[in-house]
Amino acid sequence: xxxxxxxxxxxxxxxxxxxxxxxxxxxxxxxxxxxxxxxxxxxxxxxxxxxxxxxxxxxxxxxxxxxxxxxxxxxxxxxxxxxxxxxxxxxxxxxxxxxxxxxxxxxxxxxxxxxxxxxxxxxxxxxxxxxxxxxxxxxxxxx
Amino acid sequence: xxxxxxxxxxxxxxxxxxxxxxxxxxxxxxxxxxxxxxxxxxxxxxxxxxxxxxxxxxxxxxxxxxxxxxxxxxxxxxxxxxxxxxxxxxxxxxxxxxxxxxxxxxxxxxxx
Amino acid sequence: xxxxxxxxxxxxxxxxxxxxxxxxxxxxxxxxxxxxxxxxxxxxxxxxxxxxxxxxxxxxxxxxxxxxxxxxxxxxxxxxxxxxxxxxxxxxxxxxxxxxxxxxxxxxxxxxxxxxxxxxxxxxxxxxxxxxxxxxxxxxxxxxxxxxxxxxxxxxxxxxxxxxxxxxxxxxxxxxxxxxxxxxxxxxxxxxxxxxxxxxxxxxxxxxxxxxxxxxxxxxxxxxxxxxxxxxxxxxxxxxxxxxxxxxxxxxxxxxxxxxxxxxxxxxxxxxxxxxxxxxxxxxxxxxxxxxxxxxxxxxxxxxxxxxxxxxxxxxxxxxxxxxxxxxxxxxxxxxxxxxxxxxxxxxxxxxxxxxxxxxxxxxxxxxxxxxxxxxxxxxxxxxxxxxxxxxxxxxxxxxxxxxxxxxxxxxxxxxxxxxxxxxxxxxxxxxxxxxxxxxxxxxxxxxxxxxxxxxxxxxxxxxxxxxxxxxxxxxxxxxxxxxxxxxxxxxxxxxxxxxxxxxxxxxxxxxxx
Numbered sequence: 075x076x077x078x079x080x081x082x083x084x085x086x087x088x089x090x091x092x093x094x095x096x097x098x099x100x101x102x103x104x105x106x107x108x109x110x111x112x113x114x115x116x117x118x119x120x121x122x123x124x125x126x127x128x129x130x131x132x133x134x135x136x137x138x139x140x141x142x143x144x145x146x147x148x149x150x151x152x153x154x155x156x157x158x159x160x161x162x163x164x165x166x167x168x169x170x171x172x173x174x175x176x177x178x179x180x181x182x183x184x185x186x187x188x189x190x191x192x193x194x195x196x197x198x199x200x201x202x203x204x205x206x207x208x209x210x211x212x213x214x215x216x217x
Numbered sequence: 218x219x220x221x222x223x224x225x226x227x228x229x230x231x232x233x234x235x236x237x238x239x240x241x242x243x244x245x246x247x248x249x250x251x252x253x254x255x256x257x258x259x260x261x262x263x264x265x266x267x268x269x270x271x272x273x274x275x276x277x278x279x280x281x282x283x284x285x286x287x288x289x290x291x292x293x294x295x296x297x298x299x300x301x302x303x304x305x306x307x308x309x310x311x312x313x314x315x316x317x318x319x320x321x322x323x324x325x326x327x328x329x
Numbered sequence: 330x331x332x333x334x335x336x337x338x339x340x341x342x343x344x345x346x347x348x349x350x351x352x353x354x355x356x357x358x359x360x361x362x363x364x365x366x367x368x369x370x371x372x373x374x375x376x377x378x379x380x381x382x383x384x385x386x387x388x389x390x391x392x393x394x395x396x397x398x399x400x401x402x403x404x405x406x407x408x409x410x411x412x413x414x415x416x417x418x419x420x421x422x423x424x425x426x427x428x429x430x431x432x433x434x435x436x437x438x439x440x441x442x443x444x445x446x447x448x449x450x451x452x453x454x455x456x457x458x459x460x461x462x463x464x465x466x467x468x469x470x471x472x473x474x475x476x477x478x479x480x481x482x483x484x485x486x487x488x489x490x491x492x493x494x495x496x497x498x499x500x501x502x503x504x505x506x507x508x509x510x511x512x513x514x515x516x517x518x519x520x521x522x523x524x525x526x527x528x529x530x531x532x533x534x535x536x537x538x539x540x541x542x543x544x545x546x547x548x549x550x551x552x553x554x555x556x557x558x559x560x561x562x563x564x565x566x567x568x569x570x571x572x573x574x575x576x577x578x579x580x581x582x583x584x585x586x587x588x589x590x591x592x593x594x595x596x597x598x599x600x601x602x603x604x605x606x607x608x609x610x611x612x613x614x615x616x617x618x619x620x621x622x623x624x625x626x627x628x629x630x631x632x633x634x635x636x637x638x639x640x641x642x643x644x645x646x647x648x649x650x651x652x653x654x655x656x657x658x659x660x661x662x663x664x665x666x667x668x669x670x671x672x673x674x675x676x677x678x679x680x681x682x683x684x685x686x687x688x689x690x691x692x693x694x695x696x697x698x699x700x701x702x703x704x705x706x707x708x709x710x711x712x713x714x715x716x717x718x719x720x721x722x723x724x725x726x727x728x729x730x731x732x733x734x735x736x737x738x739x740x741x742x743x744x745x746x747x748x749x750x751x752x753x754x755x756x757x758x759x760x761x762x763x764x765x766x767x768x769x770x771x772x773x774x775x776x777x778x779x780x781x782x783x784x785x786x787x788x789x790x791x792x793x794x795x796x797x798x799x800x801x802x803x804x805x806x807x808x809x810x811x812x813x814x815x816x817x818x819x820x821x822x823x824x825x826x827x828x829x830x831x832x833x834x835x836x837x838x839x840x841x842x843x
Contacts, residue, residue, distance in 0.1 A: 105272070109296060138353070145349040152343045159332070167335040168390050178274060197296075204303050208310070215314060228507065235500060244496060251503050255510065262514045287513070290462055294506060297469045301499055304476055308492050315485045326486050327563045 075125045083125040090118040098194035102183045108190045112197025119202055123209075130213050137206040144199035151192040154185060220261055227254035241309045241319045245302065252298040256291045263287035331385040334404045336373075337414065337453040338467075340366060345446035352439030359442035360429045366446065367422035370453075374414045378822060381411055384829070384839045386459070394842070399520045403459035403840060408825025412671065413456045413587055416678050420579050421449045427686055427799040428571040430792075431693060435482055435569070448474040448575070452583040459840065461509055461519045465502070468551075468584050472498055475580060479568045490563035497550060497560045504547035511540040522837040525596045533598070541603060544592065552585025554644065555614045558637050565636065566629035570689020573629060577636045578682035582674055586643055593651070594830040595837075601655045608648030608751075615641030616754060619761045626700050628688045631769065632681070635724070638758060639677045645751065646670025646739045650831075653746050660831065662745045668827045669738030676723070676731045676810060683720040683803040687713055690792045690800065691773065695782070700769070704776035709789050712797050714774045716804040721770055723807045725763035731810040 097104075098111030128136075158169040170184040181187075231254060234247025263284030271282040309319075316324050344366040348359045388401030425445060432438055451471025458464050476498065480491035513519060515536050516527040528537060550557035565577050593603065618638030625631040650667035653659065690713045691706065692698055707714040723730035726737075736759055743752040782789040791797070812818050829836065 103272075105270070109292060142350060142353065145346040148346045149343060149350070152339060156339070167332070167339070170390065208307065211307075211310065228503075232500070235496065241492070248496065248499050248503075251500070255503055255506050258507070259510045259513075262510060286519070290509075293462075293466060297466070297473075300473055301469075301495075301502075304473060305492070305495055305499070308480055308488055308495065311483060312488050312492060315488060324489055326489055327567070 075127075079125050083121055087118050087122055090121070091115060094118065094194075094198075098190055099187065100180070101190040102186050103178065103180070108193030109197050111190075112194040113201060115194065115198040116201035116205075119198075120205055123205075130210070133206055133210055133213070137203060137210060140199045140202045140206065144196055144203060147192050147196035147199060151189065151196070154188055154192070158185070221258065224254055224258040224261060227257070230254075239321050241312065241321065244321075245305050245309060248305065249298070249302055252294075252301075256294055256298075259287045259291050259294070331387045331406070333373075334385060334387045334406055334457060335389065337370065337457060338450055340370065341446045341450035341453065345443045345450065348439055348446065349443045352442075357438075359439045360425075360432075363425045363442045363446060364422065364429070367418060367425050367449065370449075371415075371418040371422050374411065374418050377406070377411055378415060381406070381408070381825070384408070384836075386840050397841070397843070399518075399523055399841060402463060403520065404457045405459035405836075405840065406457060407836070407839070408827075408829040409587070409590065409671075410456050412675075412822065412826040413583060414453065416675055417449065417452050417456065417579050417583055420678055420682050421445075421575065423682070423799040423802060424571040424575050424686075427574075427689075427796050428569075429795045431569065431571055431689060431796065434693075441478070441481060444474045444478050445572075445575075447471075448478065448580070452579065455584050456587060459521055461512065461521060461524070464588060465505060465509060468505075468588075469502060471580065471584060472502065472551075475572075475576060478572045479564050479576075481569055481572070486563075487567045490567035494560045494564040497557075501547045501550035501557070504543050508540040508543040508547065511536055511543070515540075520840070521591070521596050522840040525598075525837055526841070528596075529598065533600075537597070541593075541597060545589070545603075545606065548585055548589050548592075549610065551581065552589065552644070553581050553614075553637050553640055554610050555617050555637065555641075558614070558618070561637060562630050562633045565633035565685075566627065570629075570685055570692065573633075573689070574682040574685035577633065577685060578678040581636070581640060582643075582678065586640065586647075586674065589644075590647060590830060599651055599655045601652070604648055604651035604655050607644060608652055611641050611644030611646075611648050612751060612754060613641070614638065615645060615758050619758050619765070623761065623765050627698050628691070628700060628769065628773065629685070629698060631765065632684050632688060635762065635765070636677075636681060638762065639673070639681065639724070642736065642739060642755070642758075643670045643674050643677070645755070646673060646742065649739075649743055649746055649748060649751065652748075654831070658746065662742060664827055664831055665738060666742035666746065667830055668823055669735055669742055671826050672738065672813060672823060673732075673735035675813075676735050679803055679806050679810060680720045680723040680732060683716060683800060683807065684724070686796070686800050686803070687717040687720065690796055693792060693796070694789045700772040703773050705774075705778050706782065706789070707774045708778075709782045710774075710791050712791055712800065716800040717774065718770060719804045719807055721766040725766050726759045727763075729811055730807055731813075734811055734814050 094111045094114035097106040097114060098108060101107035101111070155168045158171050159167055161171050170186070172184040174182060174184045176182060228251055231247050231251030234250060235244055238244055238247065263286065265281060265283050268281045268283035271285040271288075312324065313319060318324070344362060348362055352359050384405060384407035387404045389404065390401060392401035394400070425442075428441070432441055435441070448471050451467045451474060454467030455464055455471065458467060476491055476495045479494055480487050512524060515534070516524050516531075518524060518527065546557065550560075553561045565573050568576060589607075593599070593607070597603070615638050618634055618636075618641055622631050622634035622638065625634060646666050647670040650663040650670070653663040653666065688698075690710070691703070694710065695703065695706075697703055719730065723732040726733045736755065740752045740755050743749075743755065813823055
C-alpha cells in the first residue's frame with residue numbers, strides 16, 4: 075500500500091479502537107452494545123493488517139491467539155451466568171445480582187455492562203479469526 | 218402497507234438469485250439478499266405511528282415509543298446471518314481449489 | 330428442582346469451549362471430556378424420566394408474570410421434551426464413544442469434539458424452549474454445527490454435499506424466520522402458550538393459514554419430507570459415520586418432527602385441512618422413499634433413503650391422530666396412533682444409528698462402500714455382522730425386535746380410524762423394506778468366502794473396542810425397547826409424551842395459570 079494509506083492508518087487506528095470501546099461500555103445507555111462495538115474493534119485490527127501486510131508465520135501465531143481469546147470470552151460469560159446461581163437468588167440462572175443504580179449513570183444496571191464487555195470481546199475475536207483463517211488459506215494453498 | 222409488499226418482493230428477488238444463477242458466489246449473494254429482506258420486514262412490523270426511539274432518559278414523560286422487541290430479534294438474526302455467510306464462503310473457496318471451477322454444472326460428482 | 334433445566338444447554342456449551350482452549354495444550358483431552366459430559370447428561374435425563382410429575386416451567390432470570398402477561402423467556406420440560414432429551418443424549422453419548430477410535434484417521438480432532446458438543450447443546454435447546462424465537466436461535470446453532478461437521482474430512486464429495494445442504498438449509502431457515510415475523514404481526518407476542526390464547530380469541534385469518542404453510546415447508550425440509558428431501562442422500566452419505574448416525578438418528582427428529590408436533594398440536598388449533606396435508610406428505614414420504622432406496626448399491630446412500638421412508642411412518646402416525654381429533658372422532662384411536670408414531674421415533678433413532686455405525690465399521694476396515702465389491706465379511710468381523718443382522722431385522726419389522734411393535738400399532742390405529750388404504754400402503758412398504766435389507770445383508774456379509782480379506786495387506790480384522798461397545802449396546806437396546814409395550818413401562822415413558830400433545834389446554838395452563 076502507498077505511503078498515504080500507511081500514514082493515515084497509523085493516525086486513525088487508535089481512534090477507531092477507542093470509539094469501539096466507547097460503544098461497548100455505554101451499551102446500557104445508548105444504542106449499540108456488545109455486537110456493534112465488537113464489530114468496530116475488529117475493523118480496527120483488520121485495517122492494520124490490510125494496509126501494512128504481514129508474512130505468513132506472524133499471521134498464524136495471531137490466529138491462535140485470537141481463537142483462544144474468543145473461547146475464553148464465552149467461558150467468562152457462562153461463569154458470570156452461573157455465579158448468579160450461587161450468589162444471587164435461589165439458584166436462578168442469568169439473574170441480575172449486582173446493585174442497580176439510578177437510571178442514566180454509567181455504573182448502573184447490575185451485571186449488564188459486564189455481559190456487554192464479554193460479548194464485545196467475543197465478537198471482535200471471532201471476526202478477526204474468520205478474516206485470518208481465510209487469509210492463511212490463500213497464502214498457504216492457493217500459491 | 219406497500220412497504221411490507223416491497224420487503225417480500227426483495228425476498229423473491231433473493232430466491233430468483235438462488236434458483237437461476239449458475240455461479241457459486243452468486244448463489245451466496247442471493248441467500249444474503251434474502252436474509253436482509255427478512256430483517257427489514259421484521260423491523261417494519263414494529264413501527265408505531267409517531268413513535269420515537271425506545272431509550273429511557275432522565276426526562277421521560279408521555280412519549281410514544283416504537284416497539285423494541287423486533288429490534289432485539291433482528292440483532293440476533295444479523296449475527297446468525299454472519300455465521301451462515303462465513304461458512305458458505307469458506308466451503309466455496311475450498312470447492313474452487315478442488316474442482317477448479319465455480320460453475321455448478323461442472324460440480325456433479327454425487328448422483329443418483 | 331426446576332432450576333436445573335438450563336444445565337442441559339449450559340453444560341455442553343461450556344464443555345465445547347473448554348475443549349477448544351485446553352485441547353491446544355493437552356492432546357486427547359477432547360475425546361475423554363466429551364464422553365464424560367454426555368454420559369452425565371444421559372444419567373441426569375434418566376433420573377428426570379423416573380421422577381417427573383406433570384411439567385416443570387422455568388423463566389430465565391427469575392422474571393414472574395406481570396399482570397397475567399408472560400414477559401420472561403420460558404423453558405418448559407414436559408413429557409414430550411424429556412422423551413426427546415433421553416433420545417438425543419443417549420445416541421449422542423454412544424456416537425461420541427464410537428468416534429474415539431474412528432476420528433483418529435482425521436487431523437484436527439479437537440475441532441470435531443467442539444462442534445459435536447455445540448450440536449448437542451443446540452438440539453437440547455430446541456427441545457426445551459417455550460418461546461418461538463428461541464427455537465429459531467437454537468435450531469440455527471445445531472444446523473450450522475452440522476454443516477461444518479458434514480464437510481469434516483475435506484474430500485471432493487464431502488464439500489459438494491455440504492454446500493448443497495447449506496444452501497437448502499439456509500433457505501428453509503429464512504422461511505421459518507419469515508413465518509415468525511407474520512405470527513408476531515398478528516399476535517404481538519412470541520410465547521407459544523400466549524400465541525395459542527390469542528389465536529383462540531381472535532379467530533383464524535388468512536395470515537395464520539399463510540404462516541402455517543410457510544412453517545410446514547420450512548420445518549418439512551429440516552425433517553426430510555418429500556418434496557423437500559433432495560439434500561438428505563448426499564449429506565448423510567458423505568459425512569463421517571458417527572456424524573451420519575447423529576444426523577439421521579437425532580437431528581431430523583429434534584429440529585424437524587418435534588417442532589411440527591409442538592407447534593401444530595399446542596399452538597395452532599387442530600384443523601382438518603392442515604392434518605390432511607400432513608398425512609398426505611407422510612404417506613408420500615413413506616412410499617417414494619422406499620421405492621428410491623431399492624436400486625442403490627452404496628451402503629450409506631441406501632440407508633439415507635430409508636431414513637426418509639421411516640420418518641414418513643412417524644409423520645403418518647401423527648397425521649392420522651390429528652385427522653381423528655379434527656373430525657371429533659374417538660380420542661382413544663387418536664391416542665393410539667400418536668403413541669405408535671412416537672414409539673417409532675425412538676425405535677428409528679436406535680436402529681438407524683446402529684446401521685450407520687455398522688456401515689462406518691465396514692468402511693473403517695476395508696475402505697470400500699460399494700456393495701458389489703464387498704462380501705464374505707461374516708467370518709472376519711463377527712460383532713459387526715451380528716449387530717447388523719439385529720438392526721436389519723428390527724427395521725424390517727420382525728418380532729420380537731422393536732420395529733415390529735411400533736409398526737403394528739400404527740397399522741392397527743389406521744384400521745380403527747377406517748383409513749384402509751393407508752394401512753395397506755404401510756404393510757406394502759414394510760415388505761419392500763424387508764427385501765431391501767435382505768439385499769444389504771447378503772451382498773455385504775454373506776456372499777463370498779472370506780479368505781481374500783485375510784490375505785489383504787493390512788488384513789481385515791474386527792474393529793477396536795470402543796466401536797464394538799457402542800454397536801453392542803445399541804443392539805441390546807433394540808431388543809430391550811420392545812418392553813415399552815408392557816403397560817407399567819409404557820406409563821412411565823410413553824404416556825406422558827402422548828398426554829402432552831392430546832390434552833388441549835394443559836400446556837397453556839401450566840405456563841400462564843389460566
